[in-house]
Each structure stands twice: as structure tokens, then as C-alpha cells.
Amino acid sequence: MTDTTASPDDLAAVQACEQSYNRVRDELSKVIVGQDEVIEQVLIAIFARGHALLEGVPGLAKTLLISSLAEALDLTFKRIQFTPDLMPSDVTGTEIIQENLETGRREYTFLPGPIFANLLLADEINRTPPKTQAAMLEAMQERQVSAGGSRHKLPRPFFVLATQNPLEQEGTYPLPEAQLDRFLLYIRVGYPTGAEEWEIARRVTGGHMGKISSVMGSEEIIKYQDLVNRVPVSDQVLGYAWALVRATRPGEAEAPEFINKWASWGAGPRGVLTLVTAAKARAILYGRYHATVEDVKSVAGPALRHRLAGNYAAQANDIGSEQLIEMLLKEIPSDKKYERPAA
Numbered sequence: 252m253t254d255t256t257a258s259p260d261d262l263a264a265v266q267a268c269e270q271s272y273n274r275v276r277d278e279l280s281k282v283i284v285g286q287d288e289v290i291e292q293v294l295i296a297i298f299a300r301g302h303a304l305l306e307g308v309p310g311l312a313k314t315l316l317i318s319s320l321a322e323a324l325d326l327t328f329k330r331i332q333f334t335p336d337l338m339p340s341d342v343t344g345t346e347i348i349q350e351n352l353e354t355g356r357r358e359y360t361f362l363p364g365p366i367f368a369n370l371l372l373a374d375e376i377n378r379t380p381p382k383t384q385a386a387m388l389e390a391m392q393e394r395q396v397s398a399g400g401s402r403h404k405l406p407r408p409f410f411v412l413a414t415q416n417p418l419e420q421e422g423t424y425p426l427p428e429a430q431l432d433r434f435l436l437y438i439r440v441g442y443p444t445g446a447e448e449w450e451i452a453r454r455v456t457g458g459h460m461g462k463i464s465s466v467m468g469s470e471e472i473i474k475y476q477d478l479v480n481r482v483p484v485s486d487q488v489l490g491y492a493w494a495l496v497r498a499t500r501p502g503e504a505e506a507p508e509f510i511n512k513w514a515s516w517g518a519g520p521r522g523v524l525t526l527v528t529a530a531k532a533r534a535i536l537y538g539r540y541h542a543t544v545e546d547v548k549s550v551a552g553p554a555l556r557h558r559l560a561g562n563y564a565a566q567a568n569d570i571g572s573e574q575l576i577e578m579l580l581k582e583i584p585s586d587k588k589y590e591r592p593a594a
Contacts, residue, residue, distance in 0.1 A: 257483075257540045264478050268298075269538035271475075274466040278323040281461025283316055284454065285447035291536065292438045292553050293320065293412065298532040300476045301435025301525075302391050302411040304376070304426075304557070311440045313414045317372045320412075324472065325465035326369035327406070333379035339386030342366050343396045344403070361398050366390055369406055369469060373413035377423045384426060387411070388433050408472050428516075428560070435525055436550070437557035475535065482531040484542050490589020492526035492547050498579055499559045507582050513565035514575060518558035525554040544585045551576055 257265075272294060279290055289305070293316075296303040305313050314330070321328035331342060344364035351358050365371065366387065376384060390396050391411050396403045413434070415426075431437070443451060454460055497505040499517030510517070530546035552573065559572045 261478060261481060262540060264474065265535050265538055265540045268475050268478065268535045271467050271471065272536045275320075275323050278463050278466055279316070279319055281463060282319050283312060284450045285443050286312070286316065286440065289316065289438055289440050290320075291533070292436055292550070293317075294536060295529050295532045295550065296412075296436045296438075297324075297408070297410055297472065298475050298479055298535065299435055299525075299528045300408070300479075301528070302413070302433065303436045303438055303553075304431070304434040305412060305414045305438045305440055306417055307414075307440030308442075309416060311442070313440055314372065314374060317370070317412045317414075319463050321370045322463040323466055324370070325468045326408070326472075328370045328372070329365040329368040330372040330374060331365050332374045333376050333383070335378060335380065337379045337383050339383050340364065342383060342387050343390055344398060346398055361401065361403060363403065364396075366396065367403075367405060369408055369410070371409075371411045373411055375416055376413040377415040377425055380424055381427070384424065384430060388430050391433055408469055408476065428557075431557040432519070432521055434557065436529065436553035438553050439556075478535060479528065479532050482534055482540060482542060484527055484531060486591070487589055488530065488542050488544055488547060489527060490587075491544050491583070491585055492523050492530070494583050494587075494589060495526065495547070495551065495555070495579060496520075496522040498583055499555065499575075507579070509578055509582075510575065513561050513568070513570055515560045515562040515565075518555055522555060522558050525558075526550060529554055548580055548585070551580060 275294065276287070276290060283290070293303055293305075307313055318328060318330070331337075342364050343366050344362055346359045347362050348357050349360045350356070373387065390405065394405045394409055396405065494505065496518045497503060498507060498510060499514065499522065500506055501511045501514045501517060506514075506517075526547050527542070529550040530542040533546045533550060534540070534542045555576050556572045559575055561570055561572060561575060565571070565575070
């Protein structure tokens with residue numbers, strides 16, 4: 252039920268957001284079969300003004316999904332194929348010496364790199380050294396690039412959708428935990444169902460791929476991002492997200508026994524911010540001007556899987572962050588009355 256205390260403009264914007272979301276899904280369905288959950292999570296990251304990391308084996312249409320999304324959202328799109336020899340300046344840009352035609356003097360001119368786009372696909376980000384990863388992740392955080400003592404603002408809106416391949420880990424540079432935390436959501440892209448794979452084969456081999464039309468623009472996206480900030484969150488929803496994150500930290504009073512036994516480290520404060528903001532973004536996708544506990548549960552996986560790590564005992568028992576999150580969702584009561592703790 253929509254919050255009646257919302258302004259008429261906000262209520263209309265929420266309804267428009269739901270309609271836009273449905274149109275985007277309809278457009279993507281012309282070239283992407285299935286992956287509804289992945290599409291939802293990517294759009295949650297975009298409306299929550301965050302970046303996302305997509306992980307999946309080769310051939311699951313991760314690149315096609317992101318490029319098609321850029322077309323549907325009418326955003327400038329660039330792709331970087333990360334390789335071991337890629338330098339930071341290849342991503343962010345560099346200063347070059349050019350002759351000023353008016354003065355005849357040589358001057359330094361900043362040549363923007365491919366990161367200057369609304370939507371950047373960082374393909375196989377784990378195949379480039381930490382120095383290049385850090386340069387890009389700094390730009391993601393600050394939304395600007397520094398070169399030659401000058402700062403260059405990145406365009407609005409700005410998103411990085413990075414991909415990584417969980418296979419062939421030799422010769423790769425896995426993102427450190429502190430850099431993984433820069434990504435709002437860590438999205439797992441799984442195999443299609445049998446029926447979906449049949450349809451993929453029929454479309455691709457029969458030449459039945461559709462053409463994407465633009466259904467949203469950058470101004471509309473920024474409007475929805477601002478709307479997410481205004482979506483109210485009850486103490487119950489905030490308290491549930493708070494309790495989930497507190498429970499991920501081994502050694503803390505709120506941690507269940509299985510976390511103390513199997514977790515190496517848990518989510519920081521950014522975990523609560525991610526759960527709440529992503530829940531609010533999901534709410535407006537479904538035409539609601541309020542976030543619910545179910546929204547928090549829905550985004551808990553992509554919000555926490557890169558912020559919670561199992562220890563050696565967990566690895567020996569084949570227990571990963573995914574299983575720990577599932578156990579937490581069963582352990583932490585969603586119907587409990589949560590209140591702000593005493594200082």
C-alpha cells in the first residue's frame with residue numbers, strides 16, 4: 252500500500268518509475284532471454300546511484316545485457332577490456348602536449364579516457380593489475396579524475412558495471428575486499444533454465460534478435476535517484492537491516508554462534524547503507540513509496556555476499572558467504588520490534 256503522506260508529485264513519479272521499469276524489461280527481452288533477477292538488481296544499483304559487479308562464467312550474455320541496457324536507457328556507453336598490460340591512464344585519460352593555434356605555444360591538454368561515459372562496462376576487471384584497478388575505483392568513488400593538478404568531473408549519471416570470470420584464476424588479480432566494498436551490489440549471473448536456453452538457441456541461430464529502443468533518459472534516471480533518497484524507511488525496516496549487518500560480525504554480541512564459528516569478517520557500516528538504499532530503490536521499481544522488510548531480504552544476497560567472508564573452517568565444510576547469508580535470513584527475526592539502541 253502506497254504511503255499517503257507522500258506528495259502527489261512523488262506518488263506520480265513512483266508510478267512512472269514502475270512503468271519505466273516494465274518498459275525497460277520489455278525492451279531487454281528482445282535480446283535477453285530470462286535473467287529477470289539480474290536485470291532487477293542492475294537497475295536497483297543504477298537507481299541507488301551505485302556500481303555493480305557481475306560474476307558469471309563466459310557466454311551468459313553479461314556484456315550483451317549491459318550494452319543493451321545502455322541503449323534502453325539512452326546513455327553514453329563505453330567498454331574497456333581489462334588486460335594485464337592496461338595502464339591507469341588508459342582508463343582515466345592523460346595529458347598530452349598540443350600547440351595552441353591562437354598563441355602558437357605548446358600546452359598540456361587533458362585527453363579524456365573511456366571512463367568518461369554515463370555507463371562504463373569494465374569487462375573482466377580481475378585481469379588487470381591492482382594499480383589500474385585502484386585508479387578506476389578511485390574515479391568510481393570520487394566521480395572525478397585528477398590529472399596534472401586539475402580535476403575533471405565525470406558525467407552525470409555515472410555507473411560502472413564490471414564483470415569478472417570465476418574460472419581461469421591463474422594470471423588474474425582478484426579485487427581486494429576493500430575495493431570490492433566500493434561496489435554497491437555483487438550480482439551473480441547463473442545459467443539459464445532449460446526452456447530459456449532453448450529459446451536462446453532458437454533466436455540466435457534463426458536470426459530473430461530484436462532491436463532495442465530507448466525508453467528512458469539520463470534526466471529521468473537522475474530524477475529517480477533523487478526520488479530514492481526521499482522514500483521513507485520505517486524503524487522496523489531500518490532495524491532489520493541494522494540487525495542483519497550487526498549479526499555478520501564475528502565476536503560481536505549480536506553475532507549468532509554459526510557466524511563466530513564460520514565467518515572471518517563481516518560487513519561494515521556500508522552494509523547497512525546498501526541494504527536500506529537498495530531496498531528503497533527496489534520499492535519504487537514496483538510502484539511503492541515505502542521500503543519493506545521483504546525488499547531488504549530480496550537485496551541481502553547481492554548487498555552482503557562481498558562483505559561477508561567465511562574462514563578456513565567454513566571452506567573445509569563447503570560453506571560460503573551465500574550459505575551464511577541464507578542462515579542469517581532465517582536467524583534474524585523480521586517481525587521483531589526494532590528500536591534505536593542506547594548510546
